[in-house]
Amino acid sequence: MSTLQNILAIPELRRRILFTLAMLAVYRVGCHVPTPGIDAHVLAKFFEGTEGTLLGLVSSFTGGALQQMAVFALGIMPYISASIILQLLTVVFEPIEKLSKDGEQGRKKITEYTRYGTIVLAVIQGAGIAVGLQSMLGPAGEPVVPNPGIGFILMTVITLTAGTAFIMWLGEQITERGIGNGISLIIFAGIVAGMPAAIVNSIRLVQTGAMTPTIVVFILALMLVTVxxxxxxERAQRRVPIHYAKRVVGMRNMGGQASHLPLKINMSGVIPPIFASSIMMFPATIANFIDAPWVRTMSTYLSPSHWVYNVFYIAFIVFFCYFYTAITFNPVNVADNIKNQGGFVPGIRPGKETADYLDMVLSRLTFVGAIYISVVCVLPTLLISQLNTPFFFGGTSLLIVVGVGMDTASQIEAHLISRSYEGFMKGVTLKGRHG
Incomplete structure (x- = not known):
């Protein structure tokens, strides 16, 4: 309670938190504004069979907006995809790489390109969804779109693209004027929005006898342990020691300090499970639109309840962990920066040997991080398939919720520490050595 009072006592922090909550409320309202020209009842019946598919995964990230085909149905996924594409281009495309090293102006240019890429991807995905909606039928054969045609396609593309652009603007406003990372908080809000329905569903299962109270207690305990x-x-890191040699600059001795280079166990965040889930759930999604024997067979083997799915899922997670870490962390550049600053790792020669050493340490850490992510993502699947129990915060969703919560709490703590430091320094006059 005292911590909450300290937070609310700081006007700037209070304004930032209230602004963030207001923007998230606007986002949640938009998730319930329907796209014109769609029969909502038929669409709801169609989505009842999409759990465990790519549509179900994306729908959970959009807070159910895709399932209701709201104006925010595309969510923030086009922005995330555009950001990832730009990050990949910084490695393989020299002009983008130069922009990334061009300081604040370069970052602004990359952000501008990311916005353009988001609009392009939103138009493409919106067109695909519009065409797909026209071919969807409900259980009784009734069409999802009563009046298909070019007019419906154009209206849907414009609506969904505008919704994605507005969400992107909301995220940037939260990052700039609120607290925390706006894009991450929007995904966080979309996932948490499904929690009340999951709780109600669990209570209904207990009341009907489909799930015993013992299993409920077991799930809650396992959830706490997993969190x-x-x-x-997420907080664990390997600290590589770095020493700086003494240098004489004018009449003063510089350097001689000891520091460290923190390397996180999970350098890639939640990107690997998102990519792996998208790839593994693609066959199940295709099976909703193509009625062919080989598609149904492949969908059965690659369903979350089958061991083949789990093996490939873990393999993809490990692959993307190494791939994304290699993109975001360059041992050669880090080793060169340490060398240029007069630093060295004890027992390791500066330059190439330092780069090789950092690459070896990072490879071992990435392996541990990949195993950790795999266990967290596969555990809910095993619970659902083996114990027939619902596990709401599963896999990727659980990682996002906990990670975003930790990041937001850290930023609030930083504001509190900054405020305490300002109060401590109030009235103190700093003097130079000759003052």
């Missing part, structure tokens, strides 16, 4: 493990692993 604790995620918090521990």
């Amino acid at each position: 604790g493990a995620i918090v521990f692993m």
Whole structure:
């Protein structure tokens, strides 16, 4: 309670938190504004069979907006895809790489390109959804779109693209004027929005006898243990010691300090499970639109309840962990920066040997991080398939919720520490050595 009072006592922090909550409320309202020209009842019946598919995964990230085909149905996924594409281009495309090293102006240009890419991807995805909606039929054969045609396609593309652009603007406003990372908080809000329905569903299962109270207690205990493990692993890091040699600059001795280079166990965040889930759920999604024997067979083998799915899922997670870490962390550049600053790792020669050493340490850490992410993502699947129990915060969703919560709490704590430091320094006059 005292912590909440300290937070509310700081006017700037209070304004930032209230602004963030207001923007998230606007986002949630938009998730319930329907797209014109769609029969909502038929669409709801169609989505009842999409759990465990790519549509179900994306719908959970959009807070159910895709399932209701609201104006925010595309969510923030086009922005995330555009950001990832730009990050990949910084490695393989030299002009983008130069922009990334061009300071604040370069970052602004990359952000501008990301916005353009978001609009392009939103138009493409919106057109695909519009065409797909025209071919969808409900259980009784009734069409999802009563009046298909070019007019419906254009209206849907414009509506969904405008919705994505507005969400992107909301995220940027939260990052600039609110607290926390706006894009991450929007995904966080979309996932958490499904929690009341999951709780009601669990209570209904207990009342009907489909799930015993013992299993409920077991799930809650396992959820607490899993959250604790995620918090521990997300904070865990390997600190590589770095010493700086003494230098004489004018009449003063510089350097001689000892520092460290923190390397997180999970350098890639939630990107690997998102990519792996998208790839593995693609066959199940195709099976909703193509009625062919080989598609149904492949969909059965690659369903979350089958061991083949789990093997490939873990393999993709490990692959993307190494791939994304290699993109975001360059040992050669880090080693060169340490060398240029007069630093060195004890027992390791500066330059190439330092780069090789950092690459070896990072490879081992990435392997541990990949195993940790795989366990967190596969555990809910095993619970659902083996114990026939619902596990709402599963896999990728659980990682996002805990990670975003930790990041937002850290930023609030930073504001509190900054405020305390300003109060401590109030009235103190700093003097120079000759003052």
